[in-house]
Amino acid sequence: MSKKNAMTGNFTGKIKEKLVAAKRKWASDGRLLTGITDPDRANRLPPGQRLVTDWPVLDIGITPHVAPEDYQLEINGQVRTPMSLSFGDLLDLPHVTAKNDIHCVTSWSRYDNHWQGILATTLAEMAGPLPAARHVLFTAHDGYTTNVRIDQFLDDDVLLAHHWEGEPLSEEHGGPVRVVIPKLYFWKSAKWVRKITFARDDKPGFWEERGYHNNADPWTEQRYDND
Numbered sequence: 001m002s003k004k005n006a007m008t009g010n011f012t013g014k015i016k017e018k019l020v021a022a023k024r025k026w027a028s029d030g031r032l033l034t035g036i037t038d039p040d041r042a043n044r045l046p047p048g049q050r051l052v053t054d055w056p057v058l059d060i061g062i063t064p065h066v067a068p069e070d071y072q073l074e075i076n077g078q079v080r081t082p083m084s085l086s087f088g089d090l091l092d093l094p095h096v097t098a099k100n101d102i103h104c105v106t107s108w109s110r111y112d113n114h115w116q117g118i119l120a121t122t123l124a125e126m127a128g129p130l131p132a133a134r135h136v137l138f139t140a141h142d143g144y145t146t147n148v149r150i151d152q153f154l155d156d157d158v159l160l161a162h163h164w165e166g167e168p169l170s171e172e173h174g175g176p177v178r179v180v181i182p183k184l185y186f187w188k189s190a191k192w193v194r195k196i197t198f199a200r201d202d203k204p205g206f207w208e209e210r211g212y213h214n215n216a217d218p219w220t221e222q223r224y225d226n227d
């Protein structure tokens, strides 16, 4: 299984095949589904979730080592101004601090994460999505991909984060820069993001192709696409 992976060109190493197989099985079995929904968010903890105080590391198994000085973020596709931004370019943009909760589909949630980063809307203002842009596709340095609708990306709480709890985001959690989309299950928040593509058409990402829900709303338990 170490053949060139179809996901991206710079994919190297071996993914955690067992973990991927187990999570695919969860999807086909509908594991963790409670059948309860809380669309109005009456509770802080979404259905079927349990609170943790540590911060689990979850990924497909390759931790890319990207030095901040080598980091580039490409923004392309259906935009007026495609661009490539270095880490320094990103640091020069207006910054925000934000606090939010993380909800991972494997059932852990973590409250009150403090981030520093750049709003997705700031990047969108610079790149200028064209009217044809309806979806946003993320590509990461480990080959991982994920996808959201453009309105989900342009929500006012979506960040490109590079600090967590006042410290540079650690490598295992996606440093130098990761996406944070608080309203969706955390698999939509690409670590080590290297490309943000505004697209006319949707394109399922790594987990979306393996049985996970395209929309990923924790409050209505959109865990799997067969529910």
Ligand SMILES: Nc1nc2c(c(=O)[nH]1)N[C@H]1C(S)=C(S)[C@@H](COP(=O)(O)O)O[C@H]1N2
Pocket (backbone or CB within 6 Å): 055, 056, 057, 058, 059, 060, 061, 104, 105, 140, 141, 142, 144, 172, 173, 174, 186, 187, 188, 189, 190, 191, 192, 193
């Ligand atoms: N590049 C990349 N981003 C990724 C993943 C991954 O494998 N690669 N896994 C996703 C999943 S399933 C989860 S739950 C979160 C975990 O982020 P954490 O390790 O910081 O908790 O990252 C998401 N983003």
Ligand SMILES: [Mo]
Pocket (backbone or CB within 6 Å): 058, 104, 105, 106, 186, 187
């Ligand atoms: Mo996850």
